[in-house]
Amino acid sequence: MCMSLRIEPKEMAEVLIKIRKMSFAQEMSIKLGKSLIMSGDLYPSDIAPVLAPNKYGKKAIFPMACGFTHQATPKPLANCRIETADRKPLWRDSWYRRRCVIPSSWYYELGYPLYDEDSRSMIEHRNTKKIKFAIQTEGSDITYIAGLYRYEEHCDMQVPMFSILTREAAGTVRDIHDRMPLILDKENILDWIRTDGDSSDIVEKALTNMVFEKAVEYHRSPNELITM
Template sequence: MCGRYFVATERDDAEIKKIIEEVNDRFKNTPELSKMKTGEIYPTNIVPIITPESPALMKWGFTRFDGKGQVINARLETAAEKPMFREAFAEHRCLIPASHYFEWETIGRKKQKYAISLPSTLYMAGIYRFEKDMPIPLFVILTRPAAPVISFIHERMPVIMPKELSGVWLSGEMESHDVMHHSVEDVSYAGVDVTPALF
């Protein structure tokens, strides 16, 4: 799964800076822009997202059918068929830019936090939808089985698209099996801290 990621603005990351500049211009003087988050990103935060048209602001998490809480991830293997995700998968694809994402390995009664990254900005595949009374769309991050190098941390990972195929993904032309085949696996990881597990 993917339940936390990081958007660095203090380092020289030209791609993320450009995305944020475009979002600032597009949403200038709006309440949504004042709520935009960078740094460590949590579910329900409002963040910069890439759509086929232009960078946008979206909120992380679809509202559950019963209205209680959010769904933040969708399995790539079943997103095209599940009622909650299939329309978004077919019609509303996006990319979530990040400096890295976080995952936790359970070690006894503790959890080891890892930052998982690429040498450059990573782009996680997502889908989004519009919900009643929401001023901006909501998105979820697609996940897949973890790459062998990080499978000891967690059995799932976000679908990370190569930059050169981002346009093909956004266009809706890639089927699930093609996305799986082309998604990035060559990631690196580094331990961040150790915190008590929640039981």
């Protein structure tokens, strides 16, 4: 999956300001050499705002870096298939104990151009150059993407790292790609992140009503878009 995210600062200004003021986030930014802008386009290894339970079990916002690390690959593992998350050693503990939600304005996916009247063969279709689509929850400014997280030792500190859960594509997204993130309704966020929550039950309620359009090329939003 392409799976880069977009965060529009006007929609999440309060959250972004809160994280930037956290001493832990500032230390994390310095040691990892990563920006705390957290708005604009976000990619694997970037720091992003993530919803997870605090020590009292309440929903809270935390800075986390995107992608689990593994000795088998130098690249961050930013996606996790939901079909095997409860069985594979890399994900299993997080599936049961550390679930999170990544709020974003939309996510990006590479797919084939769509035409109202398309008489091309499947081979001709697959030979078409892919384009970038921006995909978001229908009727909402924020798309809540389900994920898993864990703590890893990096630069002499315990860094929270998250990975996005993916599922077989449904609805209109199937016309673009065969996979999509697991997307939650706002009302199901707390049930998903609770350690005693029934994750399988929430999965059954995952949203599939998405809207998409050809993506506009953006650059990272500058600091001045957010007033501290």
